[in-house]
Amino acid sequence: MPRFPYDERDLAKFREVQQLAYHCAEQVAAWIEPGVTERQATAELRRCLVRAGVQDFFHVPFAWFGDRTAFRHFRTPLQFFAGSRVLAEGMPYVLDCAPVVDGYTADIGYGGKVGENPVWDLLAKDLRVYRELILREVRARKPLAEVYAAVDAQLAAHGYDNRHQVYPGRVIGHQVTRNTARGPAGVNLFGFGVRTLQTLGRELVKERLEGRSPLWAGGRASRHAPTPGLWAVEPHIGFRDVGIKFEELLVVTDEDAYWLDDDLPHVRRWALQEDAA
Amino acid sequence: MTGRSNGTHGTDGTHGTDGTDATRRRTVDSGGLALAVYEQGDPARPTVLLVHGYPDDHSVWDDVAADLAADHHVVRYDTRGSGASGVPAAREDYRLELLGQDLYAVADAVSPDRPVHVVAHDWGSVQAWEAVTAPGAYRRIASYTTMSGPCLDHMGHWIRHRLRRPTPRHLSQLLRQGAHSWYIALFQLPVLAPAAWKLGLARLWPRVLRDLEAVRPRPGHPQATLAKDAVHGIELYRANMRPRVRAPRERHTEVPVQLITLQRDHYVADFLSEGLERWVPRLTRRTLDATHWSALLEKGPAVAALVREFTARDHTAARQEPSAAGELVVVTGGGSGIGRATALAFADRGTRVVVCDRDLPAARRTAELCELSGAKAAAYRVDVSDGAAVDAFARQVAADHGVPDVVVNNAGIGHSGTFLETTEEEWRRVLDVNLWGVIHGCRAFGQLMVERGTGGHLVNLASAAAYLPAKRLAAYATSKSAVLMLSDCLRAELAPHRIGVSAICPGIVNTDITRTTTFSGLHDDALAAKQAKVSKLYARRGFPPEKVAAEILRAVRTRKPVVPVTFEAKAARLLGRLSPGLLRLLARVNAG
Numbered sequence: 124m125p126r127f128p129y130d131e132r133d134l135a136k137f138r139e140v141q142q143l144a145y146h147c148a149e150q151v152a153a154w155i156e157p158g159v160t161e162r163q164a165t166a167e168l169r170r171c172l173v174r175a176g177v178q179d180f181f182h183v184p185f186a187w188f189g190d191r192t193a194f195r196h197f198r199t200p201l202q203f204f205a206g207s208r209v210l211a212e213g214m215p216y217v218l219d220c221a222p223v224v225d226g227y228t229a230d231i232g233y234g235g236k237v238g239e240n241p242v243w244d245l246l247a248k249d250l251r252v253y254r255e256l257i258l259r260e261v262r263a264r265k266p267l268a269e270v271y272a273a274v275d276a277q278l279a280a281h282g283y284d285n286r287h288q289v290y291p292g293r294v295i296g297h298q299v300t301r302n303t304a305r306g307p308a309g310v311n312l313f314g315f316g317v318r319t320l321q322t323l324g325r326e327l328v329k330e331r332l333e334g335r336s337p338l339w340a341g342g343r344a345s346r347h348a349p350t351p352g353l354w355a356v357e358p359h360i361g362f363r364d365v366g367i368k369f370e371e372l373l374v375v376t377d378e379d380a381y382w383l384d385d386d387l388p389h390v391r392r393w394a395l396q397e398d399a400a
Numbered sequence: 401m402t403g404r405s406n407g408t409h410g411t412d413g414t415h416g417t418d419g420t421d422a423t424r425r426r427t428v429d430s431g432g433l434a435l436a437v438y439e440q441g442d443p444a445r446p447t448v449l450l451v452h453g454y455p456d457d458h459s460v461w462d463d464v465a466a467d468l469a470a471d472h473h474v475v476r477y478d479t480r481g482s483g484a485s486g487v488p489a490a491r492e493d494y495r496l497e498l499l500g501q502d503l504y505a506v507a508d509a510v511s512p513d514r515p516v517h518v519v520a521h522d523w524g525s526v527q528a529w530e531a532v533t534a535p536g537a538y539r540r541i542a543s544y545t546t547m548s549g550p551c552l553d554h555m556g557h558w559i560r561h562r563l564r565r566p567t568p569r570h571l572s573q574l575l576r577q578g579a580h581s582w583y584i585a586l587f588q589l590p591v592l593a594p595a596a597w598k599l600g601l602a603r604l605w606p607r608v609l610r611d612l613e614a615v616r617p618r619p620g621h622p623q624a625t626l627a628k629d630a631v632h633g634i635e636l637y638r639a640n641m642r643p644r645v646r647a648p649r650e651r652h653t654e655v656p657v658q659l660i661t662l663q664r665d666h667y668v669a670d671f672l673s674e675g676l677e678r679w680v681p682r683l684t685r686r687t688l689d690a691t692h693w694s695a696l697l698e699k700g701p702a703v704a705a706l707v708r709e710f711t712a713r714d715h716t717a718a719r720q721e722p723s724a725a726g727e728l729v730v731v732t733g734g735g736s737g738i739g740r741a742t743a744l745a746f747a748d749r750g751t752r753v754v755v756c757d758r759d760l761p762a763a764r765r766t767a768e769l770c771e772l773s774g775a776k777a778a779a780y781r782v783d784v785s786d787g788a789a790v791d792a793f794a795r796q797v798a799a800d801h802g803v804p805d806v807v808v809n810n811a812g813i814g815h816s817g818t819f820l821e822t823t824e825e826e827w828r829r830v831l832d833v834n835l836w837g838v839i840h841g842c843r844a845f846g847q848l849m850v851e852r853g854t855g856g857h858l859v860n861l862a863s864a865a866a867y868l869p870a871k872r873l874a875a876y877a878t879s880k881s882a883v884l885m886l887s888d889c890l891r892a893e894l895a896p897h898r899i900g901v902s903a904i905c906p907g908i909v910n911t912d913i914t915r916t917t918t919f920s921g922l923h924d925d926a927l928a929a930k931q932a933k934v935s936k937l938y939a940r941r942g943f944p945p946e947k948v949a950a951e952i953l954r955a956v957r958t959r960k961p962v963v964p965v966t967f968e969a970k971a972a973r974l975l976g977r978l979s980p981g982l983l984r985l986l987a988r989v990n991a992g
Contacts, residue, residue, distance in 0.1 A: 242772050279912060280762065282740055282769050362769070 127351040127376045133227070133301065134374065137353060138384050140222060141229040141372055145387055147171040148218045148233035157212050157237055161186045161205035164218065172222045179308040181221030181228045181299075181319045189214045192234070193366030194289040194359075204314060212238040215365045221355075223316070226302040230355035232370030233388065242365045249281055250367055251393045253358040254382070261373065261380040264348045271295055271341035274358055286359040286366050288341075296356035298326065298337035299372060349375045353383070428477070430505035431498065436484035437477040437506055441469035446542075446711055447511040450476045451503065453522020453549060455597075455605075455630035457483030457623045460521070460693075463700025468707060472517075475510045477502075479524065481632035483625055494639040496552070500530035507540055515542040517711040519703075521696060522667075523636055525549025533651035533679070545658040545707050548668045548692055552640060554679055556648025558672060577669050587637040594631045602627035612666065613693040621697065656682040658710045660703070664691045677749065684710065685957060727751045730797060730804045732784050732841055733811025735762025737911030738861065740769070741945035742808055742952050747775035749953070754797055754804070756782035757811070784811045784837030794844035803852045806956055808859040809841040812880075814913045816934075817920025819874040826920060827875050834879035835886075842890060846899065855898030857956045860887045864907040864969035867976050869987035880905075884962070891961060902955040905973070906948045907966030908941045941966075 129137075151168045164186035172184070188208045190196070192215045197203070210216060214237055221230040234250075236243040256277055260270040274295060278285050287295045304321035312320060326337040336344040339354065357370035372383040424439040438458055448468055450461040458476035465474045478485040480502060481494065488494060507516045518541055520528035529551035531537060532544045550558075562570035587593050601608075605622050609615040623629065657680045661670045670687075677683050686706055690699050729746045733739040734755025740762075743753045747770035755770075755777065757763035763779035770777035778801065782793045797804060815822070815830045838860050849856035863880035865873050887903035894901060914935040922930055948965050955963045964970045976983050 245768070245772065276915075279736065280765070282744075282765060362772075 124348070124377075125351060129301075129353070134383065136225070136227040137229065137299075137372060140224050140227045141231060141384055142386075143175050143177070143224070144172070144220055144222050144229040144231040145233065147175060147222075148220065148231060149388055151218060152233065152235045155210065155216065155235070155237065157210050157214075159210045161188055161191075161208050164188075164210075164216070165205040168218060168220055172220060175222075177222035177224055179223040179302075179318060180311065180316050181223055181230055181302075182316065183311055183314045184218070184220040186219075187217045187366070189216075190364035192217045193284070193361035193364055194286050195364060197289055200291060200313075210237060213240050214238075215240055215243045215367065217366065217368060219368075219370065223302055223308075223318070228299050228302055229372065230297075230299060230357075230370055232357050232359070232368040234367035234369070240365065242362055243367065246283070246360060246362055246365060246367045247389070247392070248396065249283070250358070250360065250369060250389065252277060252281075253360065254369065254390075257356060257358065258373070258380060258382060261349050261375060266347055267339045267345040267349055268341055268343070269346075270349075271339070271345065275341070278360060281360075282362070284361045286361040287357060287368070290357075290359070292338050293340045293342075294338045295341075295358055296339040296354045296373070297323075298330075298339075298350065299353045299355045300326065349380065351375050351377050426509075428506050428509040430480075430502045433480055433486040433488060433493075433502075435477050435480065435486070435502060435506060437475060437510065439510060440465055440474040441472050443473045443510075445471060445473045447473040447475060447507075447514065447516040448707065448711065449503070449507060449510070449516045449518050450474065451518065451520035451524030451528050452476070452479065452482075453520075453524045453526075454633040454636060455482075455622075455626060456522070457625060457629055459483075459621065459623050460696050461700075462620075464519070464696060464704050464707070467701050467704035471708070472711070473511070475506065475516075477506050479527065481635065482629040483623065487632055488635075491635050491639045494635040496527060496530040496640050496644065499527035499636075500534060503528060503531040504540060515540050517541075517543045517545070517707070519545040519707050520549060521547045522549045522692070523633070526552060526636075526640075529554070529651070532655050532657070533653045538654045541655050543656045543658065543710055543713075544653075545660060545710055547660045547695060547703070548662055548665055550668065550672055551651055551679070552644035553648040553651045554676065555672065556645040558675065559645065560648070561675070573669070573671050573674075577672055580667050580669055583667075584637055584641060587634050588641070593634050597627055597630040602630060609693055609697070613691045614664075615691075615693050615697045652679050654682070655680075656684070656710075656713070658684045658686060658706065660695075660706060661685065661687045662690045662692060662695050663687055664689070664694075667692050681748075682750065727806070728754065728801055728804045729806040729808065730754045730756070730845065731808045731810055732756050732782065732837065733758075734766045734779075735759045737913060738906065738909060738945040738948045738952075739808070739810040740766045741949035742810065743767075743770055743777070744773070745946070745949040745953050746806070747771075747773040747777060750775055751806075752801060753777040754780065754801060756780040756784075756793060758783050784809075784840060785832035787836070787840045790837075790840035791844050794848060798848055803848045804845060804856070806857045806859065807841060807845040808861070808952060809838040810859075810861045811837050812861055812863075812913070814917030815876050815920070816872050816917060817874065818871050821920035822875050823920065826918065829918075830875040830879050831882075834876070835882045838883050838886060842886070842901075846890070846894065849899050850894070850897050853897070855900075857900040857902070857959070858887075858890070858894070859902045859904060859952055859955060862887065862903045862905050864905045864964060864966070864972050866903075866905055868972040869984065870989070870991055871987055872990060888961070900956070900959040902952075902960055903962050904948065904952055904955065905962065905964045905969045907943070907964070907969030907972075908938055909943045909945055909948055909966065910938050910941065911945050914938050 150171050155164060165184045168184040186205050188210050191208055216235050218233045260273050275285055302318050302322050304318040306317040306321050310317045330337050335347045335350050339345055352375060354373045355370055356373045357368055359368035369389050374381050374383050426437050428435045428437050452458055452460045457478045461476050468474050481487050518528050525546045526549040532541055562574050605626060606617040610617055659673055688695055695703055729751050731739050731743045734743045735757030743755050743766050747753050753770045753775055755763045755766045760781040767777035767779040780793060782789055784790055812834045842858055860883050862883040865877040866880040866884040884903050887901050891901035915931055919927055919930050943966050951963055951965050964973045
């Protein structure tokens with residue numbers, strides 16, 4: 124196993140970018156209203172991020188509305204890209220963006236709704252279980268494929284669907300490194316930044332040789348203990364036509380693991396709900 | 401927009417002359433066209449609006465109207481182009497949106513303050529669907545009873561869905577409905593159809609009705625204007641059929657709809673309404689033993705009784721609050737898999753749900769998910785292998801919620817092992833849950849249903865293993881086979897009580913059962929590994945429990961006795977009939 128490669132300064136930088144990304148998502152969430160299309164939402168998100176000083180994207184910003192939050196009827200990867208779906212009262216939405224600042228990458232997911240949606244409320248409440256479960260399992264140094272299976276078992280108990288299996292490679296997460304590639308910034312191929320593809324390609328080869336994978340899924344390639352480093356973890360859960368996710372960085376050190384930051388919108392929401400109860 | 405026309409209307413004061421039951425006649429203007437409207441009964445009573453089809457006029461409703469007039473304000477009108485109503489000049493004036501506006505114009509004229517109950521037949525039903533599926537329709541239409549006339553947009557989607565998934569069943573449905581619809585193609589041809597009506601078909605019509613539709617001829621029927629009405633009405637087909645079926649719109653409605661399927665209908669097949677719940681969440685299905693026309697002309701009182709029962713329901717209450725008196729279903733083993741999916745599917749239709757499971761938190765979770773659909777749900781902890789516990793549970797359900805209308809005996813466990821490997825204890829466990837669980841459930845709830853005397857339905861989860869022998873499934877297959885036979889015997893016994901019994905044989909479905917299946921001779925790690933392996937196989941097959949749930953709902957609706965669900969379940973059943981010897985040979989394979 125490689126040693127944990129970051130110092131406190133690096134972690135502070137990662138935290139800063141992640142805060143910035145969630146902050147922009149919250150701004151867009153406050154701006155969003157019925158009548159807005161997915162494309163308009165991603166454009167707003169991108170503008171917001173660029174204003175905040177973002178130079179490159181790990182992947183282009185995404186927005187999904189309505190049943191697209193649960194990736195229903197997705198047949199081709201092209202359907203992930205923002206489309207002309209119009210937000211209506213009662214619809215859930217998910218924003219997903221991955222800004223890069225000075226090589227430090229964040230990859231975040233933000234779920235929301237406009238108006239009343241009891242299904243979303245229940246999903247949003249239950250999402251907490253997955254955040255705690257994943258941390259507990261990773262701390263126990265369980266192989267990543269087993270953590271994936273534990274998430275699946277919890278989904279079955281809740282009566283939900285695993286929607287992260289729709290992502291390319293069925294991944295629930297992926298490793299994030301400091302991006303040092305030299306390709307052109309701000310240019311993307313199939314939605315992924317050119318620098319991302321360079322870095323990811325290199326990591327895939329390097330890790331493969333070590334019997335590990337920078338992509339975290341349920342298959343054979345993920346039958347290894349969590350690799351020290353940073354993982355962007357994105358459990359995406361759905362019930363019928365409503366989906367929700369969070370995505371944030373999990374720090375896996377040589378002995379321990381913890382979420383990089385607990386001051387995030389969904390964590391704050393759970394705390395508020397707990398206080399109210 | 402409710403699609404309402406702002407036409408003026410006036411009463412011309414002509415009163416009906418048919419003796420005792422005064423029919424008041426007036427004219428309503430709909431976008432410049434005069435519609436002849438006929439009213440009976442006390443206007444203070446709930447208004448029922450009857451819409452006739454092709455090639456009829458309002459008189460086709462005579463029997464139904466006379467019966468309903470006793471306690472309803474009954475309104476009929478001649479649709480545009482027929483009877484005493486105006487005849488539009490151009491084909492485009494027969495478009496569905498105008499026909500829908502006609503209905504609103506009449507409703508506004510005869511009942512401006514209260515929504516009306518619409519009852520429609522044949523083409524009347526097609527045009528009423530247009531009005532019922534208009535946005536905000538529930539403000540003007542309290543309920544809708546439809547016979548033999550689908551929404552053309554729904555039909556367009558129905559055809560598309562079947563063309564996209566051309567399974568043998570879907571293809572046969574398309575062919576059979578196509579064979580029922582031959583005349584629609586003829587109506588698209590110029591000259592021919594109008595000529596046929598003019599040259600004698602109109603004169604022959606009473607004989608057609610008598611010989612093909614089992615309608616006895618009587619004075620006053622068909623209407624004197626039949627030939628003219630039939631010729632004008634051809635425009636209904638020409639103006640609407642092609643555009644609507646070719647480019648169907650998404651037409652949903654919140655209005656409660658009662659679909660009366662006529663069992664001997666020569667023109668509209670019953671399966672045309674498959675999947676109607678997608679558009680009409682508040683759907684009630686009824687069947688009537690009648691032909692397309694004998695329903696109105698011979699069995700008017702029966703139709704009137706169904707309408708009366710439906711209009712009397714408190715529909716307004718049902719929209720805001722899940723009804724405390726609606727249908728009730730009990731699902732055993734409802735904490736996961738097929739049981740949970742079935743509970744959710746029933747909840748989606750507004751049925752009250754009671755789930756029980758050995759695992760109370762799992763049952764509670766199912767109830768919580770059911771409540772998301774707006775249905776009432778409750779959860780109990782029950783071990784179905786314990787007869788006394790199941791009896792107590794049945795009594796508890798009857799006391800808390802009433803006698804259930806449907807009971808789904810779903811709880812079951814998996815076990816794999818050859819006969820000689822399987823221990824006595826393992827045999828007992830499998831039979832206790834899979835067989836005795838079903839026996840206890842049928843006995844406790846069947847007794848309650850018989851005592852109540854209004855019928856019901858028992859659904860027992862068997863398995864494809866019930867008729868597919870496999871040497872490694874000795875105990876499991878035996879238990880499921882017993883469930884299948886038990887269901888067959890029970891069906892015969894309960895038939896006089898109008899309690900249906902269905903046995904469901906799912907096949908390979910992706911549920912939790914494989915994660916808890918036991919294997920003779922395997923323990924701990926080896927057992928877990930085997931469970932994981934089989935689970936993976938089942939997951940790869942990828943047949944979701946929701947599809948089994950949909951089949952269960954259909955079995956209850958159609959009273960289907962035995963339901964093999966997946967392809968392998970159907971194939972094995974067929975193979976068992978074609979070549980039992982081959983099936984016996986396959987049983988030797990080391991599978992399961």
